[in-house]
Amino acid sequence: MNELLAQRLLKLTGMLFVGLALLGVVLPILPTTPFLLVAASCFAKSSPRLYKILLSHKVFGPLIHHWQTSGSIPKKAKTIALTTIILAAIGSCYQLDDNLLRVLVIVLVAGPFIFLWRLPLSAEDQQT
Known part of the structure; x- marks a missing residue:
């Protein structure tokens, strides 16, 4: 039960950070990429489907990939x-x-x- 709760919290946190990233697209004061990196980390541990969707995004996917593979x-x-x-x-x-x-x-x-x-x-x- 604790593992299921942890997965749900990570998925919810990932969705929250995707929402913040979307706000960051239109508000220059909010950064987009760091929020997406946190979301990707949460999804990698909780939802392979959402993680795959995020990595396959044509704009944000390559940014996340570069960061995860080389820190660049x-x-x-x-x-x-x-x-x-x-x-x-x-x-x-x-x-x-x-x-x-x-x-x-x-x-x-x-x-x-x-x-x-x-x-x-x-x-x-x-x-x-």
Whole structure:
């Protein structure tokens, strides 16, 4: 019974993170890929069918595959992610009147930006 409960909780958690990833597609403040990676991990342990569906997605499947096999991301995904972070931070800072809030925005995006910047490129992108 405990194993069944654990599987259901993992499946539910995976679905929650897929939902957050979908929000991240339209909201620049939410990251998409990390949520999908968590969802893939949950589905790998709870639902082979949902895991297969996630990996076969034409946009997100390759990102998840690269991450799981080599801890890397494609150059295009890295460029889009870093550009989005920069544009969201600039847009936020432009709209804020308080310099302290502007600094807070920059501090909050610095960690994810540095993390993404330091990630290795996928093997295919390193050869070009």
